[in-house]
Amino acid sequence: MTKRLELTPRLRQLADWVPQGAAFADVGTDHAYLPVWLVLQGRVRSCIACDLRPMPLRRARETGRLYGVSGIQFRLCDGLGGIRPEEADTVAIAGMGGENIAAILSRAPWTADGAHTLLLQPQSRAEVLRRFLSEHGYAIRREALVRERGRLYPVMEAVAGEMPLTPGQCCGGAKLLNDPLADQYLIETILRLQGAVAGLNRASDPESRKRADSLRDILTELLFMREEWRHGDRPAN
Numbered sequence: 001m002t003k004r005l006e007l008t009p010r011l012r013q014l015a016d017w018v019p020q021g022a023a024f025a026d027v028g029t030d031h032a033y034l035p036v037w038l039v040l041q042g043r044v045r046s047c048i049a050c051d052l053r054p055m056p057l058r059r060a061r062e063t064g065r066l067y068g069v070s071g072i073q074f075r076l077c078d079g080l081g082g083i084r085p086e087e088a089d090t091v092a093i094a095g096m097g098g099e100n101i102a103a104i105l106s107r108a109p110w111t112a113d114g115a116h117t118l119l120l121q122p123q124s125r126a127e128v129l130r131r132f133l134s135e136h137g138y139a140i141r142r143e144a145l146v147r148e149r150g151r152l153y154p155v156m157e158a159v160a161g162e163m164p165l166t167p168g169q170c171c172g173g174a175k176l177l178n179d180p181l182a183d184q185y186l187i188e189t190i191l192r193l194q195g196a197v198a199g200l201n202r203a204s205d206p207e208s209r210k211r212a213d214s215l216r217d218i219l220t221e222l223l224f225m226r227e228e229w230r231h232g233d234r235p236a237n
């Protein structure tokens with residue numbers, strides 16, 4: 001009997017946003033749990049799983065074998081470098097830093113051509129990714145927070161479009177107003193930035209002072225956003 005594959009909440013959120021019949025690509029697939037689950041569910045019409053390094057790709061193939069899945073194309077490549085634009089309409093890039101995801105997208109500008117949906121889940125530095133998207137012709141269509149092993153993770157769906165974001169929105173989330181975990185996320189972001197300001201306050205060079213000033217401005221905006229969101233039409237935590 002074939003084993004049953006259960007996705008963790010983070011990967012399940014991504015999977016839920018993959019449209020039925022998608023031509024799907026998973027960048028940085030590692031164990032390939034997401035592509036294998038999608039194929040097992042009959043959700044996708046084609047599937048590419050790629051990774052930068054041979055070992056994760058070996059694990060990915062092993063997961064495919066374990067769950068009796070065929071039809072996934074496994075590729076060793078850097079970012080989207082091994083995928084042609086017409087091979088995928090839905091691209092997931094999950095479980096890596098926001099800077100790395102932004103760098104991968106910047107090397108594949110075709111992802112902002114209007115024919116592609118991006119499912120992005122930064123592990124850290126989500127603000128770098130949101131800022132990149134807003135400055136490079138993408139719009140975040142929806143965003144959700146997922147709690148996994150005690151940590152909050154933002155998951156974003158981005159498409160081609162215009163989406164000017166303030167520094168506070170880059171840090172606190174662009175489309176999280178109705179998310180039940182938004183308040184917790186804002187509190188954690190505020191605490192992290194307060195820690196950074198405290199560190200910068202100990203330095204005396206002008207560059208650190210300038211950075212501390214700009215973080216303080218962001219903190220003011222986040223506190224304002226928190227008030228706004230708390231009074232928004234949102235289910236209780």
Ligand SMILES: C[S@@+](CC[C@H](N)C(=O)[O-])C[C@H]1O[C@@H](n2cnc3c(N)ncnc32)[C@H](O)[C@@H]1O
Nearest residue numbers: 027028029030051052053056077078079094095
């Ligand atoms: C922590 S795993 C995430 C696995 C899975 N996507 C998830 O969210 O659970 C990150 C994977 O991304 C891969 N990776 C990092 N940079 C990459 C790049 N530029 N191109 C392709 N894969 C990359 C790593 O080799 C690693 O296997």
